[in-house]
Amino acid sequence: MKLVLATSNKGKVREIKAICQDFEVIPYSDLIQEFEIIEDAHTFKSNALLKAHAVFDAIGDENIIVIADDSGISVDVLNGAPGIYSARYSGKGADDRENLNTLMKNIKAAGVESSPAYYTAAIAIVTKDVERTVHGWMHGTALTQARGDGGFGYDPMFIPLGHKKTLGELDDAVKRELSHRSKALNLAKKILKIL
Numbered sequence: 001m002k003l004v005l006a007t008s009n010k011g012k013v014r015e016i017k018a019i020c021q022d023f024e025v026i027p028y029s030d031l032i033q034e035f036e037i038i039e040d041a042h043t044f045k046s047n048a049l050l051k052a053h054a055v056f057d058a059i060g061d062e063n064i065i066v067i068a069d070d071s072g073i074s075v076d077v078l079n080g081a082p083g084i085y086s087a088r089y090s091g092k093g094a095d096d097r098e099n100l101n102t103l104m105k106n107i108k109a110a111g112v113e114s115s116p117a118y119y120t121a122a123i124a125i126v127t128k129d130v131e132r133t134v135h136g137w138m139h140g141t142a143l144t145q146a147r148g149d150g151g152f153g154y155d156p157m158f159i160p161l162g163h164k165k166t167l168g169e170l171d172d173a174v175k176r177e178l179s180h181r182s183k184a185l186n187l188a189k190k191i192l193k194i195l
Contacts, residue, residue, distance in 0.1 A: 001022075001023050001024065001065065001192065001195075002023070002024045002026065002064065002065070003020060003023045003024065003025045003026070003065050003066075003067050003192070004026055004027075004028050004031065004055065004059065004064050004065065004066045004067070005025060005026065005027045005028060005066075005067060005068070005069075006028055006037070006051040006052050006054065006055035006066055006067065006068035006069075006124075007027060007028075007051070007068065007069060008027050008028070008029040008034055009152075010152075011151070011152030011153065012069055012181075013025075013027050015176070015179070015181055015182075016067075016069070016181070016185065018172070018176060019176060019181070019182055019185045019186070019189075020185060020189065022189070023192070028055045028058075028059065028066070031059055032058055032059055035054075035058065037050065037051050037054045037055075038050075039051070039070070039084075041084075042084070043084065043122070044070045044071065044072065044084055044120050044121070044122035044135070045070075045122045045124070045133045045135070047070035047084060047122070048068045048069060048070040048122040048123060048124035048133060049068070049124045049126070049131065049133065050068075051068035051070065051124070052066045052067065052068035052124040052125070052126035052131075053066075053126055053131075055068065056126045056127075062128040063128075064127075065125065065126070065127050065192065065195065066124075066125075066126045066127075067123060067124065067125050067126075067188060068123070068124045068126075069121055069122070069123050069124075069181060069184070070084070070121075070122050070124075071086070071119065071120060071121040071122065071180060071181060072084055072085070072086025072087065072119070072120060073086050073103070073117055073118070073119050073142065073153075073154045073158065074117060074118055074119075074120065075103070075107060075115050075116075075117040075142045076115050076116040076117060077107060077110045077112055077115035077116075078103075078106055078107065078110065078115070081106070082099075082103060083120075086099065086153070086154070087099070089102050089103060090102040096152055096153050096154075099153070099154070100146060100153070100154055100156065100157060103142070103154060103157065104143070104144045104145065104146065104157055105144075107142060107143075107144050108144040112144075113143070113144050114141050114142060114143050114144065115141065115142050116139070116140075116141060116142075117139075117140060117141060117142035117158065118137055118138060118139040118140070118180075119137065119138045119154075119158070119179070119180040120135065120136075120137055120180060121135065121136045121137075121179075121180040121181040121183070121184040121185075122134070122135050122184065123135075123136075123181075123184040123185060123187070123188045125188055125191055125192065125195075127195060130195060132188075132191050134184050134187035134188050134191070135184055135187075136179070136180040136181060136182065136183025136184030136185070136186075136187065137180050137183065138160055138161075138178055138179055138180040138183070139160070139161045140158055140159050140160040140161045140163070141158070141159045141161075142154075142157055142158055143157045143158070143159065143166070144157075145157070146166075146168065147165070147166045147168055147169055148165070148166050148167075148168025148169030148170075149168055150167070150168045150169065150170065150171075150172065150175070151167045151168050151172075151175060155167035155168045155175075156168030156169075160178045163178075167179075
């Protein structure tokens with residue numbers, strides 16, 4: 001079964017391919033030219049659905065299955081920020097490093113060196129006849145310093161619950177087992193198997 005990903009983010013594509021090995025997984029940018037999808041919804045679920053529908057409509061093939069991920073980190077000391085704005089926390093066009101540095105700086109500005117935090121992943125599945133969403137979460141601690149160079153995004157500043165290392169320091173196999181995206185994708189695979 002071919003799954004078209006509504007992302008061209010290399011980190012997300014790599015993670016999703018590793019978890020969904022039973023499927024042929026291709027980023028939509030392998031089929032059509034990349035285009036900007038305006039994520040103006042107020043929840044991870046709604047933004048994931050926006051992306052999935054935009055790619056499904058743009059490709060124009062009723063036989064494809066599109067999956068989209070919307071995910072981010074929410075930090076307690078920052079009242080849940082950056083949340084749905086995680087990918088653009090430092091402003092439009094900011095890269096992972098800029099977003100990471102902004103979040104660490106803002107936690108430090110709140111007068112702490114760490115804070116409880118959690119990741120959310122919403123996965124949307126869209127076909128000609130079906131629209132489904134699932135969620136996964138990973139709880140832990142956000143730090144004001146980056147450790148390790150593995151993963152992507154905010155991984156170097158996040159220690160999952162029950163661990164001492166950041167996601168940037170942990171092996172990919174361990175991260176896959178813990179990750180919010182893995183949890184959501186494992187639920188999504190159950191849906192995909194009955195489509």
